[in-house]
Amino acid sequence: xxxxxxxxxxxxxxxxxxxxxxxxxxxxxxxxxxxxxxxxxxxxxxxxxxxxxxxxxxxxxxxxxxxxxxxxxxxxxxxxxxxxxxxxxxxxxxxxxxxxxxxxxxxxxxxxxxxxxxxxxxxxxxxxxx
Amino acid sequence: xxxxxxxxxxxxxxxxxxxxxxxxxxxxxxxxxxxxxxxxxxxxxxxxxxxxxxxxxxxxxxxxxxxxxxxxxxxxxxxxxxxxxxx
Numbered sequence: 001x002x003x004x005x006x007x008x009x010x011x012x013x014x015x016x017x018x019x020x021x022x023x024x025x026x027x028x029x030x031x032x033x034x035x036x037x038x039x040x041x042x043x044x045x046x047x048x049x050x051x052x053x054x055x056x057x058x059x060x061x062x063x064x065x066x067x068x069x070x071x072x073x074x075x076x077x078x079x080x081x082x083x084x085x086x087x088x089x090x091x092x093x094x095x096x097x098x099x100x101x102x103x104x105x106x107x108x109x110x111x112x113x114x115x116x117x118x119x120x121x122x123x124x125x126x127x128x129x130x
Numbered sequence: 131x132x133x134x135x136x137x138x139x140x141x142x143x144x145x146x147x148x149x150x151x152x153x154x155x156x157x158x159x160x161x162x163x164x165x166x167x168x169x170x171x172x173x174x175x176x177x178x179x180x181x182x183x184x185x186x187x188x189x190x191x192x193x194x195x196x197x198x199x200x201x202x203x204x205x206x207x208x209x210x211x212x213x214x215x216x217x
Contacts, residue, residue, distance in 0.1 A: 024135040065142070077144040084137070091139040098145070 007061065009119030010053035010089055012109055017049045018093045027051065027091060034123040039130060042102045050094040050109055050121075057083040057090075057113070065094045066110040074100060078112075101125045175199075 016031035029051050036045055050065060064078030075096065083090055101107065104127045110120045182195050 018139075020139055024133070025138045026134060026136050027139065063140075075144055077142050077146070079140070079142055081140050088137065090137060093139045093141045094144065095141065096144045 005057045005086065006116065007054040007063075007083070007090075007113050007118055008056040009111060010055050011051065012111065012119065012121035013051040014109065014121060014123055015049050015051060016047070017095075018051050020093070027093075036101065036123070036125045037128050038101070038125065039128045041104065041127065042100055043125075045099045045101065046097070048096050048099060050096065052092040052094065052111055053089050054081075054083075054092070054111070054113075054118070055089045056086055058086050059083060061113050062115070063092060064112045064115075065092075066112060067096075067099065068108045068110055069102070069105065074102075074107075 013029055013032055014034060015029050016033075019028040019030065020026070021028070036043075052063075052065065054063070060080050060082050062078065063081045064076055066073050067075035077094055077096070078092075081090055081092060104125050106122055106124050108120050108122045111118045178199050179196060182192060182199070185195075187195065
């Protein structure tokens with residue numbers, strides 16, 4: 001139990017926002033989606049949130065969320081997360097403002113722990129034909 | 131009886147909030163803000179009271195109207211004719 005256990009991915013949910021209830025800490029995940037449609041590129045998506053749940057680790061670990069398009073990393077955001085015990089489910093909320101999408105295609109949110117890939121969630125950006 | 135709860139989540143933001151810029155933002159001390167609030171509230175209340183006074187009301191009606199609008203408490207200038215009329 002020295003913090004070397006690799007976390008297991010429980011969930012990655014892309015949504016409009018995540019509300020945390022004061023008191024219980026329970027989360028409400030609002031308006032999930034897996035596709036963004038736009039008439040023009042590049043497009044800036046004004047606001048989105050990514051809910052991530054991880055487990056099976058102990059101690060402090062650097063966790064990062066990467067938005068990737070192919071091999072290109074568009075966004076990298078994160079920080080140190082404390083796993084209180086191996087069975088705890090640790091929840092992380094990433095609030096993303098002004099997310100840039102340069103072209104249509106398959107995008108991917110990857111979770112990395114200790115700069116090591118853990119798991120991912122894919123979503124697509126499509127062009128609206130006028 | 132049961133209840134559900136969860137750990138407080140870690141929250142990250144993109145782009146990162148500019149902490150230095152936040153520190154440089156001008157801010158008023160809390161007591162100044164409170165004083166400004168009360169000054170403004172008092173000014174607005176006095177304006178409302180002037181409107182009430184311009185109406186043809188008995189003293190009793192005037193006091194009731196001032197109480198209803200929450201302005202009575204700001205009417206506390208003993209030099210004021212209105213104050214004397216009310217009290």
